[in-house]
Amino acid sequence: xxxxxxxxxxxxxxxxxxxxxxxxxxxxxxxxxxxxxxxxxxxxxxxxxxxxxxxxxxxxxxxxxxxxxxxxxxxxxxxxxxxxxxxxxxxxxxxxxxxxxxxxxxxxxxxxxxxxxxxxxxxxxx
Amino acid sequence: xxxxxxxxxxxxxxxxxxxxxxxxxxxxxxxxxxxxxxxxxxxxxxxxxxxxxxxxxxxxxxxxxxxxxxxxxxxxxxxxxxxxxxxxxxxxxxxxxxxxxxxxxxxxxxxxxxxxxxxxxxxxxxxxxxxxxxxxxxxxxxxxxxxxxxxxxxxxxxxxxxxxxxxx
Numbered sequence: 001x002x003x004x005x006x007x008x009x010x011x012x013x014x015x016x017x018x019x020x021x022x023x024x025x026x027x028x029x030x031x032x033x034x035x036x037x038x039x040x041x042x043x044x045x046x047x048x049x050x051x052x053x054x055x056x057x058x059x060x061x062x063x064x065x066x067x068x069x070x071x072x073x074x075x076x077x078x079x080x081x082x083x084x085x086x087x088x089x090x091x092x093x094x095x096x097x098x099x100x101x102x103x104x105x106x107x108x109x110x111x112x113x114x115x116x117x118x119x120x121x122x123x124x125x126x
Numbered sequence: 127x128x129x130x131x132x133x134x135x136x137x138x139x140x141x142x143x144x145x146x147x148x149x150x151x152x153x154x155x156x157x158x159x160x161x162x163x164x165x166x167x168x169x170x171x172x173x174x175x176x177x178x179x180x181x182x183x184x185x186x187x188x189x190x191x192x193x194x195x196x197x198x199x200x201x202x203x204x205x206x207x208x209x210x211x212x213x214x215x216x217x218x219x220x221x222x223x224x225x226x227x228x229x230x231x232x233x234x235x236x237x238x239x240x241x242x243x244x245x246x247x248x249x250x251x252x253x254x255x256x257x258x259x260x261x262x263x264x265x266x267x268x269x270x271x272x273x274x275x276x277x278x279x280x281x282x283x284x285x286x287x288x289x290x291x292x293x294x
Contacts, residue, residue: 005133012137016144023148030155034162041166048173084177117170117216120177120208 022100029111035068040115044089051121052078081121091115171212172265172289178204197248198263239270264290
């Protein structure tokens with residue numbers, strides 16, 4: 001293989017490597033978003049069953065989100081609602097991650113995740 | 127010179143394959159995330175339907191005080207309307223079921239299609255719906271979500287959830 005071919009091969013390999021790394025890094029926040037939504041929906045289930053979120057539940061939700069890498073968690077939820085009342089859970093959080101910029105530099109980006117869903121309270125015992 | 131062109135051709139093909147695969151990976155990630163968000167919104171809407179408990183029907187049955195074996199009957203007409211209302215609110219759709227600017231559904235030209243909202247009360251159970259075995263009061267919600275997929279264009283993605291009070 002001539003030196004020219006080697007240079008082409010090296011450039012292609014480097015480019016492909018950077019492209020794959022960049023694409024994978026781009027996809028990672030999506031999977032964090034999946035976890036974020038599922039954790040939040042678990043607490044919507046608690047609201048639906050109990051009529052609201054206690055301070056303890058809010059702390060648990062914050063902790064669970066922090067454990068999967070989210071920061072600046074803000075929760076808006078009712079504390080105690082009566083049966084058949086509308087309940088809204090809104091959770092906002094930031095997820096910081098590193099990503100390739102123009103396939104050359106790495107920069108820190110922030111994903112602002114917002115969860116907001118409504119349901120009605122049904123506090124029948126299970 | 128001839129061999130060089132073979133290398134360049136091979137490298138170009140490999141590069142294109144990797145680029146297409148990467149775009150595919152990104153699109154799949156987006157679709158999976160959107161599907162999961164829609165599923166959670168539909169579950170919230172389904173739970174809302176459980177507030178339309180048919181008290182007359184439940185009152186005529188025995189074991190109303192026993193949480194373990196008590197049968198929960200829903201008012202089908204009310205549940206249907208309420209679930210539709212909450213689907214619209216949770217997905218942030220307008221009155222014709224098109225996603226509004228606040229919606230996380232990015233494709234906003236076409237409406238969300240509600241294929242089916244079906245309530246399974248205890249007197250119809252057990253039943254097998256498709257491949258799902260239903261043994262307790264359940265609300266089935268089937269919708270089609272509009273989405274633009276790179277390389278494939280516009281598509282409707284089907285999403286079906288079965289909601290009962292023990293979903294979590």
